Amino acid sequence: MSQETPFYLQGNFAPVSEEITSFNLPVKGSIPEELRGLYLRNGPNPKDGDPGHWFTGDGMIHGVRLEDGEAKWYRNRWVQSRALVEGAQMIGPNGVDLTVAIANTNIVGHAGRIFALVEIAYPTEMTAELDTIGTTDFDGRLQTSMTAHPKECPRTGELHFFGYQFVPPYLTYHVLDASGALVKSEEISVPGPTMIHDFGLTDNYAIFMDLPIVFSPERAMSGNSFPYIWSDDYGARLGVMPRSGSNADVQWFEIDPCYVFHPMNAYDDGSKLVMDVVRYPELWKGNPDTFAPAHLHRWAVDLDAKKVIEQAIDDRSIEFPRVDPRRSGFKHRYGYAVHTDVPGGIDMRELVKYDLQTGNTEIHSFGPGTAPGEAVFVPAAGSAAEDDGYLLSYVYDAARDASDLVILNAAAIADEPVATIQLPQRVPFGFHGNWIADV
Numbered sequence: 117m118s119q120e121t122p123f124y125l126q127g128n129f130a131p132v133s134e135e136i137t138s139f140n141l142p143v144k145g146s147i148p149e150e151l152r153g154l155y156l157r158n159g160p161n162p163k164d165g166d167p168g169h170w171f172t173g174d175g176m177i178h179g180v181r182l183e184d185g186e187a188k189w190y191r192n193r194w195v196q197s198r199a200l201v202e203g204a205q206m207i208g209p210n211g212v213d214l215t216v217a218i219a220n221t222n223i224v225g226h227a228g229r230i231f232a233l234v235e236i237a238y239p240t241e242m243t244a245e246l247d248t249i250g251t252t253d254f255d256g257r258l259q260t261s262m263t264a265h266p267k268e269c270p271r272t273g274e275l276h277f278f279g280y281q282f283v284p285p286y287l288t289y290h291v292l293d294a295s296g297a298l299v300k301s302e303e304i305s306v307p308g309p310t311m312i313h314d315f316g317l318t319d320n321y322a323i324f325m326d327l328p329i330v331f332s333p334e335r336a337m338s339g340n341s342f343p344y345i346w347s348d349d350y351g352a353r354l355g356v357m358p359r360s361g362s363n364a365d366v367q368w369f370e371i372d373p374c375y376v377f378h379p380m381n382a383y384d385d386g387s388k389l390v391m392d393v394v395r396y397p398e399l400w401k402g403n404p405d406t407f408a409p410a411h412l413h414r415w416a417v418d419l420d421a422k423k424v425i426e427q428a429i430d431d432r433s434i435e436f437p438r439v440d441p442r443r444s445g446f447k448h449r450y451g452y453a454v455h456t457d458v459p460g461g462i463d464m465r466e467l468v469k470y471d472l473q474t475g476n477t478e479i480h481s482f483g484p485g486t487a488p489g490e491a492v493f494v495p496a497a498g499s500a501a502e503d504d505g506y507l508l509s510y511v512y513d514a515a516r517d518a519s520d521l522v523i524l525n526a527a528a529i530a531d532e533p534v535a536t537i538q539l540p541q542r543v544p545f546g547f548h549g550n551w552i553a554d555v
């Protein structure tokens with residue numbers, strides 16, 4: 117490859133060219149019988165040429181079905197978006213078309229439906245065998261895009277999310293009830309069109325991150341596929357809104373400029389809110405093509421003193437933080453992330469487990485020539501203990517130029533894997549996924 121080939125078209129970032137269906141996959145170790153469901157993961161897999169940015173390639177889902185202690189099948193499927201199928205453009209003569217969804221970022225289950233997500237469009241519904249049904253606006257009620265990071269509240273079963281756009285309204289908060297009906301949409305006032313990738317949700321509050329990566333009309337007009345860039349002038353602040361409240365109830369807190377794609381989790385702590393985040397001190401200053409190291413930080417939002425106290429937790433560069441989904445919005449002791457190297461792209465090295473009570477960390481290295489992706493926590497059946505469960509991650513193995521679905525014991529992640537399921541091809545490095553248990 118030429119030196120100009122961008123990182124996202126090289127090595128295991130590069131797309132795969134085939135959709136494969138493979139049954140009864142070979143397994144080393146033993147798949148726990150209690151794992152009955154689908155492990156799905158989304159990521160960019162540009163079908164033709166260079167999409168111009170890692171974040172803008174066509175979405176492809178890689179899925180494995182586990183049942184009866186067996187890996188019943190592996191499938192990888194492009195999301196059949198209108199962009200892929202028709203060549204449709206998101207920005208057309210009638211403005212922004214939210215049905216043109218290159219859904220490449222996450223895939224979630226809610227109320228018996230499965231949605232592939234990208235933050236600039238409507239969600240795209242998929243079948244449990246990864247066929248594309250199409251975009252949905254929840255019976256005409258969703259009027260904005262939907263973040264790729266909605267949060268299901270373990271207490272209410274609601275799915276909380278937001279949409280951000282570079283045209284007004286810039287930020288809107290939404291709630292689907294436990295049956296999947298859109299029951300709340302609330303416009304949130306922000307000064308400008310920033311890139312808002314994710315948010316915090318506690319048992320009582322939503323926390324919005326208005327950070328200085330700002331829509332650039334100049335970049336958009338000059339044909340860059342990724343029109344957001346760092347601003348030295350925009351500032352940075354967190355907006356805290358009671359879940360039952362409205363825009364008038366939002367309290368804003370100035371913080372040091374930084375960027376955060378992903379909180380690990382957020383929770384209420386008396387008159388404070390705690391949000392653990394993977395924080396970039398600066399990102400995409402000058403151009404949005406390179407990445408920088410990012411570290412685990414804790415923000416404590418003091419609602420009485422009206423300030424945010426920031427604390428560095430670890431000096432490793434990490435990304436893709438996750439917690440036990442039963443702790444989402446509630447105090448967590450443990451968190452999981454991918455330890456990365458950053459030579460211009462993001463090199464995945466190993467998995468790290470944080471014990472935020474003791475400050476200890478535990479590592480799982482998969483060995484030479486291997487690289488994991490985001491690890492998803494799946495609780496053990498019938499157990500309430502926070503780390504009693506499994507971590508599932510696609511791990512690339514250069515020796516066979518293919519990937520495995522690896523299952524670790526989350527309570528002892530350094531141990532040998534519980535099971536290693538060999539996939540028939542490699543899974544390019546991508547973004548996010550989830551376990552969708554049979555009900």
Ligand SMILES: [Fe+2]
Nearest residue numbers: 377378547548
């Ligand atoms: Fe993300």
